[in-house]
Amino acid sequence: MIKSSSIRLLSLKLANFPKSYSTYKALQVLQNLKNPELLKTGGFINGEWITSKNTFEVTDPALYPKPESKLADVSSFSVSDYNIAIEAASESFYEFRKTTGRYRAELLSNLYRLMKENQEDLAKIIVLENGKPYADAFGEITYAASFFQWFSEESARVNGDIIPSANATSKILALRQPIGPCGIITPWNFPSAMITRKLGAAVAAGCTTVIKPASETPLSALALAHLSEKAGFPKGVVNVLPSATSAEVGKILCEHPLIKKVSSTGSTGVGKLLMAQSSSTLKKLSFELGGNAPFIVFEDADLDKAVDGAIASKFRSSGQTCICANRLFIHDSLYDEFVKKFVDKLSKTTLGFGLDEKTTHGPVIHEKSMSKVRSHIENAVEKGAKLLLGGKRREDIGENFHELTVLGDVTPKMKIFHEETFGPVAPLTRFSSDEEALSLANDTEVGLAGYFYSSDISKIFKVAENLEVGMIGVNTGAISEAAMPFGGVKESGFGREGSKFGIEDYTIVKSVVLGGLEN
Incomplete structure (x- = not known):
């Protein structure tokens, strides 16, 4: 450990790289932050900035593995x-x-x-x-x-x-x-x-x-x-x-x-x-911990809101969120119409670099994530799933880019049904009854988040009470905020973050008995 009053930043010389949008913009941003003091590459111990002789590279996943993807050497x-x-x-x-x-x-x-x-x-x-x-x-x-x-x-x-x-x-x-x-x-x-x-x-x-x-x-x-x-x-x-x-x-x-x-x-x-x-x-x-969130669209759902909620939940950050919809269950009576609207809206999205104002979705974080995405798609298609949208890598943009993908007629015999993809793939499964939907949704060892759409107030309470997850979005695909107790059940972990319960996990309760008090 080496104490230092200054930090060692990667020297970024724009002239060394072609001034395409991606390379020029990425490097320029690091040099031109409004507050350059925010960019640190050391460590912070006991109020002091320190460095180490050992370092590792931090890279931009949108540019990796090109040489210009390197952002900094961090201690x-x-x-x-x-x-x-x-x-x-x-x-x-x-x-x-x-x-x-x-x-x-x-x-x-x-x-x-x-x-x-x-x-x-x-x-x-x-x-x-x-x-x-x-x-x-x-x-x-x-x-x-x-x-x-x-x-x-x-x-x-x-x-x-x-x-x-x-x-x-x-x-x-x-x-x-x-x-x-x-x-x-x-x-x-x-x-x-x-x-x-x-x-x-x-x-x-x-x-x-x-x-x-x-x-x-x-x-x-x-x-x-x-x-x-x-x-x-x-x-x-x-x-x-x-x-x-x-x-x-x-x-x-x-x-x-x-x-x-x-x-x-x-x-x-x-x-x-x-x-x-x-x-x-x-x-x-x-x-x-890990999730495998169900997203259920019941027959009495507002279909347009369900489509928007599914897109927001599933594809935020290209599907790389712990609470994103991982298995979409659509009632038979709505399935075809849901697919049409879902695919139509997703086809209007734009993959690209995060600093391009036209970009709606970025890359997966690294090759390990890409491999899992590819494995889930290939396994599902091999076992009978229908490829409704996407399905391919976009190496023309960058090695970590993958098309937003929709798979139809997914069943429990496929890996994507049981494993968290953590990528831009939406698997759709049909169901015909409330009981079947709950059974399919709960058929997992984890239980972090879940979502469902229904206009029946009785059904809302019934499903909310029987869905085996720690957090539920009803008629919404967005649930996260500081006021909500965040956490899961089963093998998704324990404890809650945020909300009035969030502090309790950082405290102990000490009992003190005062005796000999006069009435």
């Missing part, structure tokens, strides 16, 4: 660096836990304001390292910042309770206190929002943090670290360390005795591994 920190960060977070915690909710509310409000002031730059960084269109990235910053606003309002309301005792001379106090230093592990698909909804709750409760961002998208996390410094956060409260060695870092966060809680968003497989590693210290955990 890769080791387990020993994480040990230093954990110790800093632990030392800082003993003072930070004593601060008032009002003080922490001010810190979070400052961070919210700074995110809004730098929204355009933060969105551009997301576009370049993630690939999503600018409008989506701009919306992510709005969503991400809202968690700091929400938890600034909740931080003064971390309340305990007074419980009547069976003993007339005693009183029972239930104190809610911050749990301690927290490890935060986040994915690449929402590089800002996946951090803020964890960090906001942790800070509101009085906890300190050590954050491991995804190696695909560390620049957004480092920009947030910079803003936390500008917002006045005490040293050691926010520590951010990029690393190319995710497995080793996850292990140390789970096994280190000074880390009292780990919050992670990722796959179910990774969640199970982290849970096993945390058993040695019986660490408190909250996991938001």
Whole structure:
């Protein structure tokens, strides 16, 4: 670990590359952010910016593997660096836990304001390292910042309770206190929002943090670290360390005795591994893991709204969201008309670079994602699914681009029915009764989100109560906001983020019995 007052940025010389839209614009944006201080490539430990001799490349998935796809060389920190960060977070915690909710509310409000002031730059960084269109990235910053606003309002309301005792001379106090230093592990698909909804709750409760961002998208996390410094956060409260060695870092966060809680968003497989590693210290955990969201269109649905909702839910960020519709169940009586309208609207979309104002959808993140998309399409078609739209790679645009794809007559014998695609493929399945729809929807080991469209109020309550997921959108394909308890059931994890419940996962309840009181 090397301390440094400055950071090492990749030298970007536009003259070295052809001035096509993609290459010129991507490189130019990095050089011309309104706030160049947002672009960091080191790490942030105990209020200091540091660098490492080891680095890894961050690339633009829309341009990869062209040489001009390289955005920066980012420091890769080791387990020993994480040990230093954990110790800093632990030392800082003993003072930070004593601060008032009002003080922490001010810190979070400052961070919210700074995110809004730098929204355009933060969105551009997301576009370049993630690939999503600018409008989506701009919306992510709005969503991400809202968690700091929400938890600034909740931080003064971390309340305990007074419980009547069976003993007339005693009183029972239930104190809610911050749990301690927290490890935060986040994915690449929402590089800002996946951090803020964890960090906001942790800070509101009085906890300190050590954050491991995804190696695909560390620049957004480092920009947030910079803003936390500008917002006045005490040293050691926010520590951010990029690393190319995710497995080793996850292990140390789970096994280190000074880390009292780990919050992670990722796959179910990774969640199970982290849970096993945390058993040695019986660490408190909250996991938001894989999903396989059903999207049900009942025969009494408003078809046009259902089509719009399906497109918004399924293809946001090219299908790379944990709560996107993964299996679309359409009632027989509406199936043909739904397909016609669905395919017609999707055919008007535009694949391209996220900074092009005409672009509606960007690339998948990397070749591993592309391979899964291709595998699901090929398996489904081989087993009888009909290719209704798309189905091909778009290497003429870039190696990570794939057409928005619709598959018809998908059945449970196909891989795409049981596995989360995390890509731009919508599988459509027919059903003929409410019971069949619920049975198909619940035929999965995970249960993060679900959606359905119906105008029958009785059916709405029946389906909502019987759908085995943690979150449901009824007559809407958009459910995420800071006020909603975000989380799943079954193998989609446990714990809730956002909402008034979000802080509870970062606290413990301590019982204090006061005895010998006179009546």
